[in-house]
């Protein structure tokens with residue numbers, strides 16, 4: 001691991017023209033350099049390098065990026081390799097994070113626990129071959145339809161009836177009691193005796209994603225109700241239940257190859273399906289899904305199909321887990337098995353083709369599934385139906401991808417025969433609320449007090465919670481959320497490009513301040529004062545990130561480089577969109593006339609802010625007008641009219657201001 005500070009030094013020191021100059025002959029052209037593009041064949045140079053922005057851009061083939069990106073692309077290196085290459089070029093020592101004595105001790109301890117677990121796994125497997133193991137354990141596995149191959153592959157075993165067989169065997173093989181106890185394989189009584197945790201049970205070892213035995217589930221074959229059916233390993237540093245999935249080691253390649261993970265509930269479900277030939281299958285082992293388990297799956301695929309037995313209680317419990325999956329941006333499908341069969345029964349009763357066909361034919365989109373389920377409960381009760389729509393809307397709001405959300409909004413609206421826009425508005429508001437965490441709010445408050453913001457026309461009403469409805473503005477112009485987002489992109493552009501630049505207003509300007517404020521503070525002060533937050537969540541994220549770094553005192557160029565090189569693709573994409581794509585259009589116009597920059601900013605920054613505020617007010621007016629049309633109560637009408645008047649006044653002042661700027 002390269003420490004973060006070192007990465008920062010590398011990015012700060014790497015001069016893009018020097019880095020690229022090692023591979024390509026650059027010719028100076030004003031503030032930039034030009035060359036024939038190394039990525040495509042050309043005779044006239046269309047490859048431009050901008051030292052001030054730290055980026056390159058080819059106007060021929062469209063390739064663009066930073067110094068690190070160039071090295072990665074040109075030399076086919078990974079991010080880390082490219083960083084090391086640059087470190088060498090600039091004589092920066094890369095001390096990869098070293099292990100402390102404590103780390104080493106911890107690693108050795110974990111390794112010891114793993115070795116003990118591995119030993120126990122082999123011991124249980126061997127015990128399955130003893131006469132006792134054969135007549136009880138092996139018979140059971142066979143009766144469940146498992147073949148010798150499956151038993152061997154998954155390391156199934158037998159924990160003997162006697163109470164100290166494992167601890168005795170481990171001791172004589174030289175393993176320390178300490179580790180036997182710490183893994184939970186054995187326990188110590190007060191009188192000092194050490195006994196096995198697992199005895200008289202069939203054993204299912206749990207493997208890590210790399211195939212090491214990390215835990216066990218032991219099932220009793222006794223029908224005695226006083227004996228717990230399953231005993232599981234306790235959590236240790238090698239086994240964290242919420243991060244493990246049963247079968248992941250055997251399924252991961254197939255999950256990635258088929259780009260799909262099938263999720264079932266128990267050990268036997270996994271084993272039977274796997275044996276039948278459905279090998280991309282894992283189990284959450286009884287617990288409802290956790291975020292860590294989802295992220296583990298996501299390393300291999302974004303698609304999850306969950307197979308349930310058809311009984312109601314289990315499904316409802318599972319619904320809660322699925323919201324988590326959706327929030328992680330994964331596609332979830334659901335298959336219900338007929339007549340309360342579990343996947344184990346179902347796999348045993350059918351052929352591979354039949355099971356595959358059944359899954360393909362009955363795989364249901366999660367939102368539809370949830371809708372059906374809740375609709376059945378709500379019946380025709382209008383209030384219950386309204387609650388149901390809201391619940392579905394909240395589920396859709398969890399999905400991070402705007403395109404996917406749009407698809408679901410359309411489908412749900414038509415299903416319930418409601419206006420798509422109403423649904424979209426609700427979801428938009430839910431998302432906005434979700435995205436504004438308390439912490440952000442506090443940061444805004446803190447900033448608000450620090451800087452005197454732009455004077456805004458007396459806002460009797462906060463402009464918060466302005467929904468982004470599609471509303472006609474003046475005549476034929478239609479405001480859509482895209483229109484608002486375009487304004488937001490422009491504002492974000494000022495921040496990302498020139499946030500640290502001071503705004504030098506004329507002395508007689510109403511915006512004049514001494515000392516001058518920066519572009520970033522000017523914009524953020526104004527937005528915070530109107531309690532406005534970007535409706536586009538990606539822009540909002542980048543905006544917040546900018547201010548986090550800005551407050552740490554980073555320079556504009558450092559911030560740009562961090563963003564363009566961000567490992568978070570969402571951030572990097574927005575940064576590229578704004579810093580590179582835009583650069584493509586405007587490079588010829590004002591890149592070379594740097595003197596005009598200050599004038600340009602003092603002119604356009606206040607203008608963009610006012611235009612944005614106007615749009616938000618317009619939308620709020622539109623919404624109140626619509627509400628006015630639908631209320632009958634005269635008090636409510638009066639209060640709406642008062643609000644509309646106040647908003648119109650704000651709008652008039654903003655427009656007036658806009659005319660003057």
Ligand SMILES: [Zn+2]
Nearest residue numbers: 037040058061
């Ligand atoms: Zn090119």
